[in-house]
Amino acid sequence: MFRIIIILLVSYSSIAQTKYQKDFNYYWSTVDRYFAYFDTQQIDWNEVRRIYQPSVDTIQNGDDFIRLLEMTNNELFNGHIGLNTNLNSSSRMLPTGTDIWVTYKNNKYTIAAIRKGFPAEKAGLAIGMEVTGYNGITISEAVKKFLPKSVTVHTNKMYEYAANLLLAGTHNTKRSMNVNGSLTFNIENVKNKNATELVVSKVIRDNIGYIKINNSLGNNNTIKAFDEVMKNLHNTKGIVLDLRDTPSGGNTTVARAIMGSFISKEAPYQQHNFIYEKRLFDVERKTIELVSPRGKTYKNPLVILCGRWTGSMGEGITIGFDGLNRAEVVGTEMGDLLGAIYQYTLPETNIGFQFPVEKLFHINGIPREDFKPKHYILDSQDQLQKAIDIINTSL
Numbered sequence: 001m002f003r004i005i006i007i008l009l010v011s012y013s014s015i016a017q018t019k020y021q022k023d024f025n026y027y028w029s030t031v032d033r034y035f036a037y038f039d040t041q042q043i044d045w046n047e048v049r050r051i052y053q054p055s056v057d058t059i060q061n062g063d064d065f066i067r068l069l070e071m072t073n074n075e076l077f078n079g080h081i082g083l084n085t086n087l088n089s090s091s092r093m094l095p096t097g098t099d100i101w102v103t104y105k106n107n108k109y110t111i112a113a114i115r116k117g118f119p120a121e122k123a124g125l126a127i128g129m130e131v132t133g134y135n136g137i138t139i140s141e142a143v144k145k146f147l148p149k150s151v152t153v154h155t156n157k158m159y160e161y162a163a164n165l166l167l168a169g170t171h172n173t174k175r176s177m178n179v180n181g182s183l184t185f186n187i188e189n190v191k192n193k194n195a196t197e198l199v200v201s202k203v204i205r206d207n208i209g210y211i212k213i214n215n216s217l218g219n220n221n222t223i224k225a226f227d228e229v230m231k232n233l234h235n236t237k238g239i240v241l242d243l244r245d246t247p248s249g250g251n252t253t254v255a256r257a258i259m260g261s262f263i264s265k266e267a268p269y270q271q272h273n274f275i276y277e278k279r280l281f282d283v284e285r286k287t288i289e290l291v292s293p294r295g296k297t298y299k300n301p302l303v304i305l306c307g308r309w310t311g312s313m314g315e316g317i318t319i320g321f322d323g324l325n326r327a328e329v330v331g332t333e334m335g336d337l338l339g340a341i342y343q344y345t346l347p348e349t350n351i352g353f354q355f356p357v358e359k360l361f362h363i364n365g366i367p368r369e370d371f372k373p374k375h376y377i378l379d380s381q382d383q384l385q386k387a388i389d390i391i392n393t394s395l
Contacts (some may be wrong), residue, residue, distance in 0.1 A: 042213030133178030217250025238391030249312025323363030
């Protein structure tokens with residue numbers, strides 16, 4: 001009789017679970033099994049569950065559940081971890097929804113990059129300024145909302161992530177930043193801009209071709225658009241490929257189409273490491289991805305421009321060209337989006353979520369997120385001038 005009661009109680013407990021409890025368990029277990037960067041992010045995922053499970057047990061509506069998932073995602077502090085849905089109170093995505101990038105060092109948040117043509121630049125913010133406050137709160141206090149709660153010591157990377165998520169703003173709040181202690185800048189929110197052209201091009205000084213990808217690396221129509229551009233620029237003495245506005249990433253089909261236009265023989269451009277196979281089965285799985293020539297090969301000098309809004313597949317193309325020894329790279333650190341992401345859907349609420357499952361590396365073994373250009377230049381105009389100088393002196 002006692003055994004029957006126990007069985008009934010266990011069955012009742014399982015049935016009584018709310019859809020939010022079921023989905024949180026699914027979310028936590030999926031990340032636990034497949035997330036590729038626990039070693040570098042140094043997060044105790046069991047501690048994350050201990051912290052957030054009590055809140056899950058009290059949730060009564062979908063909006064509160066989304067907010068909790070957003071907080072849980074922040075424990076992994078990277079822009080490649082997120083949901084496919086948001087609320088008006090949600091932070092804008094890193095780096096797609098941002099126009100300013102700060103770095104953290106010696107307890108200071110310094111502007112390291114400004115997105116060209118976006119509200120932060122128009123408001124007058126500039127590289128080198130120190131951000132001291134946001135919407136009337138000191139930045140040291142305001143960032144706490146986004147810092148991981150599962151650690152006792154926060155790293156510079158964690159502070160940097162939290163500050164950039166804060167400064168990206170939410171969908172329903174205006175942005176006001178205090179800079180250098182006394183200056184205040186009121187900044188419009190970033191609006192999604194849908195460029196009319198997937199790829200734009202022109203011929204600049206001394207017959208140098210310039211190609212800009214308008215955040216379209218995930219659109220397969222970009223392949224045809226890029227091919228048309230290449231036909232028009234084939235007789236130039238060099239090409240500058242501008243990837244500084246590709247924050248939303250893309251797919252390898254478009255990436256290989258672009259890289260394949262500049263090589264004459266098949267070659268490796270990127271390494272993959274499937275961490276979960278080692279974790280689950282103690283069996284290593286690593287692959288090297290190849291790119292093949294396509295169309296008429298462009299053989300003249302090539303320079304890649306990259307920066308904080310070069311994201312995911314844009315980062316892949318940049319390290320790919322560098323690994324192929326086919327281009328000089330000019331710019332700064334890129335979007336720092338970890339690995340190759342996989343998409344999942346919570347079975348009860350149908351909320352989609354994504355996170356990196358594969359680690360990605362330069363062909364020389366350097367993690368993609370650690371890559372820095374050979375020609376490290378902060379200012380966007382100086383970057384373009386350096387690209388032109390490289391082409392002119394390489395002939």
